[in-house]
Amino acid sequence: MTTVTTAWVGELTDALGADSVLTDPDVTASYARDQAMLAEAGLPAAVVLPRRTADVVAVMQIASRHGIPVVPRGAGSGLAGASNAVDGGITLVMTRMDAVLEVSPADRLAVVQPGVVNKALRDAVAGSGLFYPPDPSSYDWCTIGGNLSTNSGGLCCVKYGVTTDYVLGLEVVLADGRVLRTGRRTVKGVAGYDLARLFVGSEGTLGVITEATVALRPAPQRPVTLAATFATTAQTGQVVERVVTSGLVPSLLEVMDNTCICAVDDLLRADLDRDAHALLVAQSDTGGEAAAREIEALAQLCRDAGAEFVHTTDDPAEGDLLLAARRMALPALERLGTTLIDDVAVPRSRIAQFLDGCDAVATARGLTVGVVGHAGDGNMHPTVCFDPSDEGQRDRAFAAFDDILELGLSLGGTITGEHGVGSLKVDWLEREIGPVSLEVHRSIKAALDPAGLLNPGKVLRRVPR
Amino acid sequence: MTTVTTAWVGELTDALGADSVLTDPDVTASYARDQAMLAEAGLPAAVVLPRRTADVVAVMQIASRHGIPVVPRGAGSGLAGASNAVDGGITLVMTRMDAVLEVSPADRLAVVQPGVVNKALRDAVAGSGLFYPPDPSSYDWCTIGGNLSTNSGGLCCVKYGVTTDYVLGLEVVLADGRVLRTGRRTVKGVAGYDLARLFVGSEGTLGVITEATVALRPAPQRPVTLAATFATTAQTGQVVERVVTSGLVPSLLEVMDNTCICAVDDLLRADLDRDAHALLVAQSDTGGEAAAREIEALAQLCRDAGAEFVHTTDDPAEGDLLLAARRMALPALERLGTTLIDDVAVPRSRIAQFLDGCDAVATARGLTVGVVGHAGDGNMHPTVCFDPSDEGQRDRAFAAFDDILELGLSLGGTITGEHGVGSLKVDWLEREIGPVSLEVHRSIKAALDPAGLLNPGKVLRRVPR
DSSP states (O other): OHHHHHHHHHHHHHHHOGGGEEOOHHHHGGGSOOSOTTSOOOOOSEEEOOSSHHHHHHHHHHHHHHTOOEEEESSSOOSSSTTOOOTTSEEEEGGGOOOEEEEETTTTEEEEOTTOBHHHHHHHHHTTTEEOOOOOTTTTTOBHHHHHHHTOOOTTHHHHOOGGGGEEEEEEEOTTSOEEEEEOSSSOOOSSOOHHHHHTTSTTSSOEEEEEEEEOEEOOOOOEEEEEEESOHHHHHHHHHHHHHHTOOOSEEEEEEHHHHHHHHHHHOOOOOTTOSEEEEEEEOSOHHHHHHHHHHHHHHHHHTTOSEEEEEOOHHHHHHHHHHHHTHHHHHHTTSEEEEOOEEOOGGGHHHHHHHHHHHHHHHTOEEEEEEEGGGTEEEEEEEEOTTSHHHHHHHHHHHHHHHHHHHHTTOBSOSSSOOTTTTHHHHHHHHHHHHHHHHHHHHHHHOTTOOBSTTSSSOOOOO | OHHHHHHHHHHHHHHHOGGGEEOOHHHHGGGSOOSOTTSOOOOOSEEEOOSSHHHHHHHHHHHHHHTOOEEEESSSOOSSSTTOOOTTSEEEEGGGOOOEEEEETTTTEEEEOTTSBHHHHHHHHHTTTEEOOOOOTTTTTOBHHHHHHHTOOOTTHHHHOOGGGGEEEEEEEOTTSOEEEEEOSSSOOOSSOOHHHHHTTSTTSSOEEEEEEEEOEEOOOOOEEEEEEESOHHHHHHHHHHHHHTTOOOSEEEEEEHHHHHHHHHHHOOOOOTTOSEEEEEEEOSOHHHHHHHHHHHHHHHHHTTOSEEEEEOOHHHHHHHHHHHHTHHHHHHTTSEEEEOOEEOOGGGHHHHHHHHHHHHHHHTOEEEEEEEGGGTEEEEEEEEOTTSHHHHHHHHHHHHHHHHHHHHTTOBSOSSSOOTTTTHHHHHHHHHHHHHHHHHHHHHHHOTTOOBSTTSSSOOOOO
């Protein structure tokens, strides 16, 4: 085993240089997993940090020759174990390929390497009055490559959509080392199959993304912000439904339940209303009086639904403070114990039912479940808090996590709105998509990665050979 | 041959009923081709008109059993020969499956069968204050199934994107008759590969779409319209570039060259400026003073670029008249002879170069080329007009058509922005995407349709067996 390992590790070192191939177990262990702390993870035999596409080609050629599994990853901010290592495999860390290769205001696009941090791209285009919308919570450290691989969303989705909506073209190194360039620099294009969007969201199971051409938008206007609290989930759900049916498109519409409100208040001492059942935070970025009108219409919907408290502000600093409460929800919940963060998206008409269902799960399992979510697009993150040293609690927490996925599916939703399947929800994916779709998934995986080397066991269950 | 034909046609008749299976050559000939008059077309042995998904399943099972090619089609409005018949095959006409199954204002979506006419869907959702944006020129007779299969665009794309941006979920009958349901009813979802968007734009080569769940938007506001004429293409290109860089997002930004202006003026007697080199038509649908401001900003860009004439109106009827001139460009060109409509998309910064290049092609080939296009997204439709009875002209017209594709590629563009590859541009596709992408296309085609029964020879060249 050791000799065999040495052989291909030697080839990697010859091809990429010793400083790009790490094998010290103390070091490789630090690349073993993402933020899904409870998903399984192996120990990589080698961690490889390529500097250019040719390096990735060499890695895939060597891996193919020796039948070594390869797990591509970025910063490791994932929440489903998609970049968790495979025992004895290569973990391919893309963070050194972090150049913004081009920003073109005239064509409103950017060309980037996968290791560029989301915030770095946002900053790089801001000077041109441009905006890269997808904004996962980890935007200040997650990479664009990871965003592409999981089709990341964020707070902006209600108005601006998700990562795949901004992908024009990709360069991808295939399992056998061939380099595929697909897509385009034009706004429109229908020449052949939409391969770029097949790779987006495929969590590193079909190829390694080495470059992306992404569309940009004009920078949004200064936001106007609203916060409102409600005594019941029914009222909260009614507001979301009325927002949808009335044709309002806020740039952000977030919800937190009472558990989150109290946890955030404990953390920030923000003088939040600890009796409120739910808090909605919304913004409009359409600018000027249009934004004021949009937020006032939203405020009126809140009052009509019986909100206990409605506050609006066009002061960006105050808006940031209101938003900070929402952004701190997960860190605040983490102070209550170990957390299992769920990621169910339901049709927007079902949000109230979903919130009530999560309450029922918490009660039935005797656990704390805090719900925070992107109300405007129905993507909810119920978070189960528990003490991992208490085996009973731990088992109940896993059961509650599954109850919530079950609830989501029963309401016509999906088991993952933006975090991905990873290794955490492989069984649930089979349940959601059914046998025919699973067969189609497997046939596409086999077409692109016949030896099953790319991120085995993620998205799709590992097939015994 | 006849006996064999009878056998499987008999099976089709048994499964679907005689009124769903047409074999009279006079009748089947009328389903032989779409609007790409010069693309090759065979004669179908049978034209089948299914009423439900189960009918499509039966057709694909019978076709698989007997190795009969199947060409799915809608109304036949295509412009690349994608639905042209294959000799001795089945042409599967989806127009009887024309139900709008659901309109959900609360989830801002609709569920439709593929035979629904684009305009019928628009009308069906308008009562709920909703809007299905993709609006190909043939919107009053093309079907949603065809729109999905070619990933149709239209005038709206500059602001609202194309068909794939509105697809949430699909039901697809696979080559062997299995029924795949993929996608979702939720706004977001990343459970598994994005199969829905793989089928969108695949021109019937991967499966037969039998149902679609599409996202809707709030209805746009009453439009404000601008028309402006220019003495040079450089001025026109400058306006488009300034629109992009200044962050304006009109809901429509169309261009016509002098050939189109004169042709339309001849047809409509609209008193257009026959000396103008180009006419731009733009709209804003953001409503109220925001729209007025947006159009005024655009008018200023036109004046800054040296426009000869700038006119704006908030009267929708007058706006419709200005738009009618644009919409009549192709019918007007058709009066000048047989037309070859090209469909090149270029980066928006290259529009002036592209327009000049088309002029040069017309001069070099001694032919009339009228250019009309979606300036806001760079998707241009240079249209070669010629007398088909003159063999020399005909040859030069085909050469000019190719010159224009060549020009588009040389400017970093694509051979098709929205019409598709069909049978017309199969060779050009190989040239645009290159050998690795072609191999990946073929491997995906083989994974989903190993016998090569679905729309053979479209998108991808037929592989000799």
